[in-house]
Amino acid sequence: MIEVEHLTKFYGPFHALKDINFKVERGEILGFLGPNGAGKTTTMRIITGYIPATSGTVRVAGFDVNDKSMDARRHLGYLPETVPLYTELTPREYLDFRGRISGMHNTKDRRTRTSEIMDLLNLDDVADKLIGSLSRGYRQRVGLAQALLHNPDVLILDEPTVGLDPVQITEVRDLIRELGRERTIILSTHLLPEVSMVCNRVVIINRGRLVAQDTPIHLAEDAANRKTVQLEVSGPSSDVLRVLRSVSGVTTASAPETAANEGEADAASSDGLVRTYTVEGQTGMDLRAPLASAVVGAGYDLLELKTVQPSLEQIFIDVISREEEFAAEEPEEEDVDLGDEADGPDAVDSARVRTPRSAVRTSDPSERIATRKRVRR
């Protein structure tokens, strides 16, 4: 339904998108991930036909967004990040207007559809209040209503759950999943749990380059060849840590609760309290058995031992920071400050320019530690 081929975009000298390729099929919900300024909004704006690409083609429902713009737009529903709405209209008036310009010419059908969609998004209470007086949550839903109104095959949603309360977030996610069964949806978000909950597939872009593309589950397995083991052990933490670190193949061992919860470090290290330890090992090694025997052999009680799948956050940070690492190593990197050139909401998208480099994956643990530090800064 959506085909993006060799998409490249320059804003003046700023290389915003570098040869982006991906496809989204009907019934797929694609999660669009990336840090601020990575080019998510730019890509979405090109797909919706708001801005033209410098080169490359984008087809929506088989129509080129450049040559057959009107046909492509008829198949599209779009919710921009900023949720721009006419504050001087009521949701009912606004949706009626959107319906008219989206080709719903039959007044009766349009009215039915408008109340249907307002019902779906719980907008009935505010249907006749001015949009300008509505809260962020309601506006967000009016924006969603506008995108869904003409029943488009393809939905482009730029951070659709921002500004909603937890109950509404759950509702909207359920709605998106429901809609995604027979439609095609691209959803950009900063909330990584949202991706694993809603999306069938993830595209991660960073600095205008597509760095990873997979299902959330695959991505998790893939990037997580390293296994993190969590142990619950009773005993003085400093001794336990020493034992854990002595196991061959262990790269880091930490007891986050000691650091976080207890002020008196000395007392904490000598008592016999139960703590949770996190151990990371070299790639591909199963550390569970050696760890268990080491702990028991040292005379401490092992209460629990489990392998932890790294969260999507971790994978995301890994993928992105590996990229950053390479960027930092690149000697001839050029930073172009755009300043006035990029006005409006897109200013976020124009952080800096870097010379192209290939997305090589590394699994050297020491480097990974280094990258995580970078990210924290």
Add this chain to the structure above:
Amino acid sequence: MRNVLTIAGKELRSYFVSPVAYVIVAFWLVATGFFFWFAVNSNDASLRNVFGVIIVLLLLISPALTMRLLAEESRTGTLELLLTAPVQDWAVVLGKFLGALGLYATMIGLTLFYPILLVLLGGNPDWGPIWSGYLGLLLLGMSFLAIGIFASALTSNQMVSAVIAFVLLLVLFIIGQVSSFLGEGVSGFLSKLALSDRFDSFPRGVIDLKDVIFYLSFTAVMLFITVQVVEARRYRA
């Protein structure tokens, strides 16, 4: 075409949601009422001088009518949704222009009350020049509004848009006078562009087809340029 009317209707409604339109219309009616009273007091029932003053008033008022049209949508970002809807750029521009023209036509329509008042008070105005004067006002207003919407497409700041429109109008207004200081050929060309000079014959009851075509084509060219500006802005977005 349906989209054009939809957008025009939405624009017209938006005018009356904010107090701006009421302030402008009230100011307009008070000012024109004063001119009319002045004309009647000087025993001139032809309204010719009233038309002459009204077009100066239009210089000030028409930028206020058009400044919002595209600049505000650009500022709030609603233009993004409008330009990704299945609507051509020209339909957006034309729709917004017609919306402004609708309000303008209502404003000059309301001033018809004054000649009617004249009749009610037992006067016997010559209706021919009045009607042709109103036609002239409509045509002149169209070209003013077209300049205004062009200025509104250039920026996302309403005030800046109003100032640009006012300056452009002023230049085209006084160009006839200024051009006499320049060389022969230049002045001949420039004075042809002068918007106000062509208006003078309308309140005298003379409708010259050349003038009508001038105003209409001037409006069309301005709107065409505006569509180009809107399209070019996509590249900068």
